[in-house]
Amino acid sequence: MLEKTGECRLLSVSSILGYGFPESSLAAGLARNPHFIGVDGGSTDPGAFYLGSGECLNSRKAMKRDLRLMLLGGVPRRIPIVIGTCGGAGAEPHLQVVADLAREIAREEGLTFRMALIHADQDRSKVSSWLGEGRINTLRNVPPLTATTVQRSSRIVGMMGAEPFMKALGEGAHVVLAARASDAASWAGCAMSRGLPPAPSWYAGKMLECGTASATPKGHDCLIATVRPDHLEVEPTNPARRCTPHSVATHSLHENASPTIHEEPGGVLDATRCEFTAVSERAVRVSGMQWRTRDYDVKLEGAEFIGFRAITICGTRDPILISQIDSYLQTVKDDVQSRASGFGVSPEKYHLVFHVYGKDGVMGAAEPIKQITSHELGIVVEVVAPDEEDAKAVLAIARVVIPKVDFPGRLCKSGNMAFPFSPSDIAVGPTYRFSIFHVVKPDSPYSMFPIEYEEVH
């Protein structure tokens, strides 16, 4: 067990491992004698590709640079280092990449430490049986889960709460690398393992997981939070940044559905009555947050393969074509369909989408402005098909059809589109969607997240 203290100082080095931070900010943070050093490792924000494919969001080089500085700062001083959602999506391949980096750095720098790896991958058959037992619930604005969707998932992770972190720290880990975790959970776990109550611990986590996003100017930099029983104080360690009551309050809006109600595993953090007070030019005290426990649930995230993508980019400067863009693109679509069917790729085997920039490329069907006023339009032609050769073949034939299709009043008889590149066809590779974003009632906060310990030297 860790020693209980009246306050807990938590040093977050950046917003995501691999985003970087100034070395001087880490040094200034270390001078404050933090009890823990950490960083969040990921997010669902860049899309389902990372969970589905197992690729890391950030490069190995960038993650290794950040991790090396953290280990060199923490290990010799016996300050535990805690990282949640390793590698971007926090599935097993991502966790293993970061664990390998830690081992490499230990060898290169002659460091020894006890490392905990907390896993979060969830077996499809287990998720199916939870579904059958009625233990899975659907979140707001997410379609209900079906057994077929579970079976089609490429990979599923559970999002751990604070308890697995507390267990790993309590069992003597110096470096805790976790797979998918609630962004604030690693920090909440650190502070609670020192005896601090959940409300300020979770609130601190909400601040720390984003580095200095709660400071002004914002940026990827180090933030220190001091958690005490009824409040916390936050301060960027870089003197070029400061936290103000407004900058900290504003941060509650960031990527959350609600600024005041934050649902976490095992409870709800309620910030409705929070007060923000400046304690110096650069530090802010937050008090008044409340934690209400509720039935423990764990979010599941699953990614499903939707196909291989191929795209091409082109543009038109022809006003006659622009005036009839919708009917023209329908003609293109029909022509592509007939030619693709001719070489054996029927329309149910692919999706063909035109992203028309200058019309509704950014907002799609939600675009309220229907009239085009631009003198040129940019088009991204997108084909997605389960078979990679099909995707490439349909895209290639679309690239042939789109400049050549006739339309009423056509004067530009040599080609309807300007292509900026040769080759014009771009194979993007596999693509995924989030298919599972649901919550499950676990047997316990630990049951879905096995911990392995390893002596690294």
Added chain:
Amino acid sequence: MPKLSELAKVCKSKNAGPFEVTIDIMFDTKEIFDKVLKSGVLCEQLFAKLYDVNVKDVLFTPYPAALAFKGTIPRRVSSGDLGDTDVYGAQQHAPMLDVEIPI
């Protein structure tokens, strides 16, 4: 009548998870925030109308501590799925800019 683009300090959108987009409108002073709040123009119904979504699926929260309003709406297409146009949801704020506030 002034538009939100003339009154707000920040008007932005971003994913709140892959199935929702959240729109934040923030003001410089408590005076303007209070006037906008009192006008009642910003509400669930406005978000539902501007983004053509069901009003019961909108989560709307005034947040005085940050002089801000937040509206969270369902995505038509989840982030990165087929037909999505904005993986991060960062460019869905524009319909808010022209909203007129009678103050």
